[in-house]
Amino acid sequence: MTSSNNKAASIYEGTNINAWGSFENIEETKLFHPIQIGSWSLRNRIAMAPMTRCFANNETGVVGADVVEYYRKRAADGIGLIITEGIVISPRAKGNPGVPGIYTQAQVDSWKPVTEAVHKEGGTIIAQIWHVGRMSHHEIIGGQMPQAPSAIAA
Template sequence: MYKKLLEPVEVGTWRLRNRIVMAPMTRCFADDQTGTVGDDVVEYYRRRAADGIGLIITEGIIISQRGKGTFNLPGLYTEGQVKGWEKVTDAVHEEGGTIIAQLWHVGRLTHHQVTGGFPPQAPSPIRAKGKVHRFGEPFDIPEEMTVDDIKEVIRQYAKAARNAILAGFDGVEIHGAHGYLIDQFNSDVTNQRTDRYGGNQRQRLTFMKEVTQAVMQEAGGNRTVLRFSEIKDDLPDFRWDNPEETLKLYVEAFKETGVEMLHPSTNHFAGFISKDHKLHELVRKYWSGISIGVGDLNPNTANQAIENGIIDLAAFGRPLLANPDFVQRLITNAKLEIYDKTKHLSQLV
């Protein structure tokens, strides 16, 4: 019934059992003081691998203390954190799975009580509206990053990628979407710099390009995914002024870095990002590399999108929380349980 979705496929260096991807989902089950993951997280990912998920993308893993956006987030910048993730990757590989680490820095979307007393980092000192997730305090005014700060954060991304490979991950995903640090550099709303990291849209993509190149040097171009989006979590009404022209500039930047795999992120796969454009269809118009689809997909819409050549892989989030046996249910055509926030969000099963 879901022939294309369930067929094996080679992507980069990976031989995936199917085209199903576990989307990155923040879970907040790491030790808050150390940023290490425990046995419950090990079994959580093992279960998805045992189910037969083609590619697992982890929850966001922070690259530094200052990149932390709320409590209980895991990291990849200390030896202890690396050892914790080694247990996860070993478990996934024992079940025949493939897993990559999503590297994350939230930029201005945090508070000094979360980051260990440090002010948030951002391209410009513009405070975000809203409150810190699971904390309730308003976002702090961020500290504008100096060029030296920028270079240091790029090194932190590279170190996190190196640590990911040391921990046994099969690759990495760079979280450049949803209004976090990389996306803050990309947008004129949050980036009002006048140096080489600011200015027009092409110039504002400089930080994203340099992070991507640094990460690829550590993880490899054929083991690196770049996630980007038009939408921003802290700016619900934000939209690109000229979606097609903006996307063309993004794709030019992607090609300059040599990255081979993209994860265009949107809340609604079939929704329009403007009057005439759907994000994934627009991406396919200008991008011939690997593209991961996401955004309230169901098995039918995902299978059809793959058949139509719009996407190569299909990512699912909440359905995998509600159905740890998601793949097996598709194979047997069993009914899927509906996601229930009160039931599934707080459980690590």
């Protein structure tokens, strides 16, 4: 942090302090302490935001061992709360190839090993349910027309 044009950098120049406080004491911040949110007991306040992975079987929307391992690794790395990628709630909710679903029993069952793996690593996981509405395309949803809450174009 030596740029004279960067006022934020110059404030901390020559010190071991950044905007978080002392580098030596960063583990003492509330970020790394457990927190209770409703019925959830999180091991820390670090959350992983949802990111579309497109790792599911494109035809069935079922997730496999690669998805189990993907989320397990994040929990093993210490993430307190993992929010899954968008999980579509109906066949017409799909906006990308390879997105997972949660509208068939096979899809629900495929998420159970993911949840179990995250819990085994001490993490908490919640599903982001998803419907892309008008942003879908008939080629992605088997020739059907996209479904949206209104006829107004996006």
